[in-house]
Amino acid sequence: xxxxxxxxxxxxxxxxxxxxxxxxxxxxxxxxxxxxxxxxxxxxxxxxxxxxxxxxxxxxxxxxxxxxxxxxxxxxxxxxxxxxxxxxxxxxxxxxxxxxxxxxxxxxxxxxxxxxxxxxxxxxxxxxxxxxxxxxxxxxxxxxxxxxxxxxxxxxxxxxxxxxxxxxxxxxxxxxxxxxxxxxxxxxxxxxxxxxxxxxxxxxxxxxxxxxxxxxxxxxxxxxxxx
Numbered sequence: 001x002x003x004x005x006x007x008x009x010x011x012x013x014x015x016x017x018x019x020x021x022x023x024x025x026x027x028x029x030x031x032x033x034x035x036x037x038x039x040x041x042x043x044x045x046x047x048x049x050x051x052x053x054x055x056x057x058x059x060x061x062x063x064x065x066x067x068x069x070x071x072x073x074x075x076x077x078x079x080x081x082x083x084x085x086x087x088x089x090x091x092x093x094x095x096x097x098x099x100x101x102x103x104x105x106x107x108x109x110x111x112x113x114x115x116x117x118x119x120x121x122x123x124x125x126x127x128x129x130x131x132x133x134x135x136x137x138x139x140x141x142x143x144x145x146x147x148x149x150x151x152x153x154x155x156x157x158x159x160x161x162x163x164x165x166x167x168x169x170x171x172x173x174x175x176x177x178x179x180x181x182x183x184x185x186x187x188x189x190x191x192x193x194x195x196x197x198x199x200x201x202x203x204x205x206x207x208x209x210x211x212x213x214x215x216x217x218x219x220x221x222x223x224x225x226x227x
Contacts (some may be wrong), residue, residue: 025109028101029224032119033217035094039126040213042091043206049089050203056084057196064189074175079168081147082156085192088140089199090133091206093126115223118216125212129205136202139195143188150188152178 060080063073098119101110110116155175159168168175179185220226 025111026224028097028109029115029220030226031097032101033220033226035097036122036213036217036220038094040210042093043210043213046089046091047203047206047210049087050199050206053084053087053089054196054199054203056080057192057199060084060192061189061196064185064192069177071174074177075168075171077177078151078156078175079165081151082159082165082168085143085147085195086140088137090136090202091129093130095126098123112223115220118219122209122212122216125205125209129202129209132198132202132205135198136195139191139198143191143195146188146191150177150179150185152176 060077063076063080066073069077101119102123110119152175155173156165156168158173159165159171177185
């Protein structure tokens with residue numbers, strides 16, 4: 001009888017642990033779905049923002065090759081440089097749930113292999129996108145380093161509090177470049193083109209992620225009967 005009582009207690013404890021783990025598994029999935037929905041919203045905003053940056057770079061490149069420069073065209077270059085080239089529209093993904101699953105051994109609670117695989121694949125895709133985001137930041141820094149040899153920072157001190165720098169375009173102030181060295185200006189233009197291409201590739205990766213998220217959410221909600 002004592003053995004039977006101990007055995008039944010063991011079964012009850014095992015069953016309780018199983019229920020607790022099942023509940024934790026579902027909580028992880030619910031949290032993951034919320035993270036995916038947050039990422040989807042952020043990605044859409046980030047794509048729109050970076051598309052505007054690409055348009056700004058197109059305008060900058062068109063104007064920088066349009067010589068000889070006039071007072072108006074130089075003001076336009078300053079406006080485009082301040083508004084678009086120094087911006088850094090990189091994505092911050094929702095990593096809380098994935099980090100918990102990876103760092104606390106929570107992935108073992110995901111009983112369905114297909115579910116675990118879908119989470120891991122999404123995590124790897126976000127890491128690739130983050131790598132491209134690092135490339136955007138690197139190109140931004142390189143462009144900034146070169147811009148201080150081409151553009152005079154004192155010309156825009158009075159406009160740093162402006163929300164969109166459009167006051168530069170309306171200004172009657174005389175703007176000038178620090179150099180008329182066409183080789184240096186072309187080097188700046190080439191680097192601007194490089195950053196634009198890096199952003200375009202970044203947008204492609206974000207769009208690929210964006211297109212996958214609804215299917216992942218639908219898959220998780222179906223497997224776990226989430227409302």
